[in-house]
Amino acid sequence: MAELGLQENEFKNPVVHWIDARLPVFTAMHKEYRQFPTPKNFNYFWNFGALATVNLAIMIVTGIFLAMNYNPSTAGAFDSVERIMRDVNWGWMIRYLHVVGATLFFVTIYVHIFRGLYYGSYKKPREMIWMLGVVLLLLLMATAFMGYVLPWGQMSFWGATVITNLFGAIPVVGHGIVTWLWGGFAVANPTLNRFYSLHYLLPFIIVGFLVLHIMALHTVGSNNPLGIDVKGPQDTLPFHPYYTVKDSVGVCVYLIVFAILVFFIPHQPLLMDPNNSIQANPLQTPSDIVPEWYFLPFYAILRSVPNKLGGVVLLFGSIFVLFFLPWLDTSPVRSCRFRPIMRWLWVLFVIDVFVLGYVGANRPVGIFILLGRIATVWYYIHMLILLPLIGKLERPLPLPESISKSVLGGGALPSAAVARPMEKA
Amino acid sequence: MRTLALAAAALGLALSALPAAAQETPPLPRVFWSFEGPFGTIDQAAAQRGYQVYKQVCSACHSMTQFHFRDLAGIGYTPGQIAAIAASVRVPGPPNAQGQSSPVPGKPADAFPSPFPTEAAAEAVFNGAVPPDQSLMANAFEGGPTYIYAILNGFRNPPPGVTVPPGRYYNIYFSGNLIAMPPPLHDGAVTYADGTPATVPQMAHDVATFLYFVANPHADQRKRIGVHVVLFLVFVTGLTYALKRKVWSDVEH
Numbered sequence: 001m002a003e004l005g006l007q008e009n010e011f012k013n014p015v016v017h018w019i020d021a022r023l024p025v026f027t028a029m030h031k032e033y034r035q036f037p038t039p040k041n042f043n044y045f046w047n048f049g050a051l052a053t054v055n056l057a058i059m060i061v062t063g064i065f066l067a068m069n070y071n072p073s074t075a076g077a078f079d080s081v082e083r084i085m086r087d088v089n090w091g092w093m094i095r096y097l098h099v100v101g102a103t104l105f106f107v108t109i110y111v112h113i114f115r116g117l118y119y120g121s122y123k124k125p126r127e128m129i130w131m132l133g134v135v136l137l138l139l140l141m142a143t144a145f146m147g148y149v150l151p152w153g154q155m156s157f158w159g160a161t162v163i164t165n166l167f168g169a170i171p172v173v174g175h176g177i178v179t180w181l182w183g184g185f186a187v188a189n190p191t192l193n194r195f196y197s198l199h200y201l202l203p204f205i206i207v208g209f210l211v212l213h214i215m216a217l218h219t220v221g222s223n224n225p226l227g228i229d230v231k232g233p234q235d236t237l238p239f240h241p242y243y244t245v246k247d248s249v250g251v252c253v254y255l256i257v258f259a260i261l262v263f264f265i266p267h268q269p270l271l272m273d274p275n276n277s278i279q280a281n282p283l284q285t286p287s288d289i290v291p292e293w294y295f296l297p298f299y300a301i302l303r304s305v306p307n308k309l310g311g312v313v314l315l316f317g318s319i320f321v322l323f324f325l326p327w328l329d330t331s332p333v334r335s336c337r338f339r340p341i342m343r344w345l346w347v348l349f350v351i352d353v354f355v356l357g358y359v360g361a362n363r364p365v366g367i368f369i370l371l372g373r374i375a376t377v378w379y380y381i382h383m384l385i386l387l388p389l390i391g392k393l394e395r396p397l398p399l400p401e402s403i404s405k406s407v408l409g410g411g412a413l414p415s416a417a418v419a420r421p422m423e424k425a
Numbered sequence: 426m427r428t429l430a431l432a433a434a435a436l437g438l439a440l441s442a443l444p445a446a447a448q449e450t451p452p453l454p455r456v457f458w459s460f461e462g463p464f465g466t467i468d469q470a471a472a473q474r475g476y477q478v479y480k481q482v483c484s485a486c487h488s489m490t491q492f493h494f495r496d497l498a499g500i501g502y503t504p505g506q507i508a509a510i511a512a513s514v515r516v517p518g519p520p521n522a523q524g525q526s527s528p529v530p531g532k533p534a535d536a537f538p539s540p541f542p543t544e545a546a547a548e549a550v551f552n553g554a555v556p557p558d559q560s561l562m563a564n565a566f567e568g569g570p571t572y573i574y575a576i577l578n579g580f581r582n583p584p585p586g587v588t589v590p591p592g593r594y595y596n597i598y599f600s601g602n603l604i605a606m607p608p609p610l611h612d613g614a615v616t617y618a619d620g621t622p623a624t625v626p627q628m629a630h631d632v633a634t635f636l637y638f639v640a641n642p643h644a645d646q647r648k649r650i651g652v653h654v655v656l657f658l659v660f661v662t663g664l665t666y667a668l669k670r671k672v673w674s675d676v677e678h
């Protein structure tokens with residue numbers, strides 16, 4: 001019956017049927033967001049990818065409206081932002097949503113990453129999801145950094161100056177690169193213009209990589225808190241309605257947090273540095289130049305090395321090492337639930353990152369120098385030594401036979417069956 | 426769950442230990458503000474008194490370029506009062522055919538005029554310092570209005586051994602203690618229209634309230650809307666959670 005060249009489909013609605021026969025978007029949505037077999041045992045940590053996606057949408061929409069009234073010039077930027085805050089209808093709300101959204105984006109992403117670390121979501125066959133995730137992280141950082149420059153406050157200017165200067169540490173070509181980034185001999189109008197252009201561009205590149213991230217996910221399927229493979233249909237549920245509704249609960253709670261920050265404490269210093277209420281002044285350096293909280297751990301790594309180039313290398317290395325995580329972790333077991341040593345090392349690693357953040361927020365004097373160095377070294381020890389080593393040494397706990405067995409309270413396999421080759425990541 | 430608790434504990438630990446500014450100045454005094462907290466609103470009478478202090482004292486040196494006469498409606502001035510206030514002030518007029526402009530009486534849509542034509546003119550008066558613009562002053566310091574209040578009350582005679590160079594004044598709350606602003610307030614510096622005794626702490630508190638409003642003209646509206654938004658979202662969350670329970674009720678999990 002199918003006419004030549006047309007895609008067969010079962011949609012009753014004639015318009016949907018007609019479109020789908022020529023462009024099978026409805027079939028694709030049906031397959032990927034309705035039927036998509038999803039492990040039935042997710043906990044709420046599996047909400048955070050969806051939360052980040054919602055956050056991305058909020059950022060793009062509010063950003064487009066901000067751009068309508070923003071003036072990307074050193075003479076006009078600060079005033080145009082104030083104009084948005086005071087005179088544009090609902091401008092204050094749009095801007096606070098964008099500001100708070102930037103912070104919450106990193107909150108969701110960091111939880112998302114630590115979730116992946118704990119449950120071994122980066123391991124085979126999900127290496128590609130993970131690596132695309134690291135690309136997303138880098139893009140997100142670049143976008144946030146450039147966005148922070150746009151309101152042209154004191155921290156905008158001095159943060160941009162400090163961070164772009166890092167590239168000056170590269171031997172031989174460093175200074176040339178910095179001049180090239182600036183479009184001149186200091187952070188100035190050309191810098192602001194290009195940052196604005198890129199800040200508008202990068203979120204759409206993020207959307208592109210997000211599509212790839214999800215394609216990779218839907219190719220191999222989701223991991224789950226047990227970290228064991230799906231053994232059959234009894235282990236899964238169709239994505240819709242089970243996970244659409246569960247994600248909706250998460251989104252609602254998340255929006256409550258969002259609203260509390262936007263409407264009641266938008267000027268909390270972690271959201272908006274007081275110094276950014278002062279227009280950029282290249283002749284007056286603030287007493288402390290502190291990056292936004294989400295960069296503090298990396299800032300601490302940078303400053304814990306006495307040598308500038310060394311600091312820059314360790315800073316970027318701390319993110320790039322994530323690309324190799326799927327191969328650095330040698331354990332055949334994914335979920336830390338069954339890894340008696342690694343679960344505690346995971347806790348230690350989380351604490352380590354918080355310590356780095358704390359150190360990054362303080363001047364590098366006294367105890368903070370030592371603390372920063374210890375925490376930096378621990379970061380790398382965890383990644384480069386413990387992950388490969390513990391994977392070999394650790395004796396994992398017995399894994400449940402299947403997701404549904406475990407859900408129904410079925411016993412674990414006898415310990416002789418620990419880490420059967422089937423579970424090898 | 427244990428993992429979650431541990432992660433939460435780590436977070437709590439990190440948040441409780443957030444950086445304290447490393448300064449030699451004493452901690453800011455504890456001051457009560459009507460606009461504190463999720464339900465606090467700006468005390469309009471105080472803000473109006475504060476406007477009087479701004480107009481008669483601060484505006485001699487500080488600009489407030491982002492603020493327009495019409496914005497005074499937010500602290501209870503009527504359109505008639507605003508028109509009168511604006512008309513009593515000279516603002517730069519439109520340029521004539523030669524490109525020169527002469528001052529004209531202000532209109533409600535005009536911004537507050539600045540006391541100095543250029544930064545350089547201000548620098549010449551204050552030994553290189555420029556009185557900062559006051560449009561956002563209440564947001565520009567840690568402590569916000571409390572910091573403004575503290576500075577205005579913080580002038581002291583220098584302790585023995587400290588020499589204060591000419592054009593600088595000793596202030597315990599100012600970082601480095603030497604501020605270029607002469608003590609702007611003294612008891613009775615203004616005569617309040619509502620008869621409130623104009624002590625220095627009173628004027629400092631009033632003008633800080635006014636400057637908080639200037640920096641956050643939508644604060645009251647923002648919180649009012651926020652209450653509704655949060656209540657609505659809590660309601661929707663309840664509904665969604667009930668739906669989730671229903672959808673999942675046939676699943677063993």
Ligand code: HEM
Pocket residue numbers: 045046047048049050052053056109112113116119121122126129130132133134136137140206210213217221222223224322
């Ligand atoms: C713009 C940023 C990102 C967005 C919008 C995003 C979105 C998503 C979504 C919607 C999912 C499926 C739901 C879930 O498992 O939570 C997912 C899964 C995943 N993401 Fe991301 N992600 C982002 C960044 C990252 C980063 C930075 C990483 C790691 C470095 C990462 C690693 C993963 C992994 C490993 C999975 C599969 C998890 C599993 O099946 O257990 N993602 N992401």
